[in-house]
Amino acid sequence: MSQDDDDARGPNFAVMPGTLAMAYAPNFTGAGDGPQTFYFNGFEVGNSTSDMACVLMLNGTPVATICMSFTTAKTFAMALGHAVAQFERATDHTIMTMDEVQRGLEAYATGRT
Numbered sequence: 001m002s003q004d005d006d007d008a009r010g011p012n013f014a015v016m017p018g019t020l021a022m023a024y025a026p027n028f029t030g031a032g033d034g035p036q037t038f039y040f041n042g043f044e045v046g047n048s049t050s051d052m053a054c055v056l057m058l059n060g061t062p063v064a065t066i067c068m069s070f071t072t073a074k075t076f077a078m079a080l081g082h083a084v085a086q087f088e089r090a091t092d093h094t095i096m097t098m099d100e101v102q103r104g105l106e107a108y109a110t111g112r113t
Contacts, residue, residue: 038064042098 040056040063047053052073056064068076088094096104106112 036064040064 038056038058040058042057042060044055044057045052046055047070051067051069053065053067055062056066084095
């Protein structure tokens with residue numbers, strides 16, 4: 001990874017286990033002294049003229065809403081994209097998006113595979 005890659009991620013970017021983000025990852029119940037942790041497998045994104053909101057969902061049921069500025073949202077999106085790309089390089093495996101999974105399931109169900 002080049003120095004430019006490091007600079008593009010910004011000061012709040014962390015990927016590897018042992019970072020602050022991963023320190024709280026096992027705490028799925030939200031109990032304890034740290035920040036509350038949510039597991040989600042779906043989401044919806046919306047915005048106003050000044051902010052973004054993301055409803056985190058578990059099996060179609062909202063579990064939390066996070067609100068952020070556009071600057072934070074863009075930086076967060078870039079950091080997530082970079083973390084997934086790094087994981088894909090490390091594992092030599094491309095992670096499918098939910099749209100790709102849905103298309104594959106629909107093709108399978110209709111016999112188009």
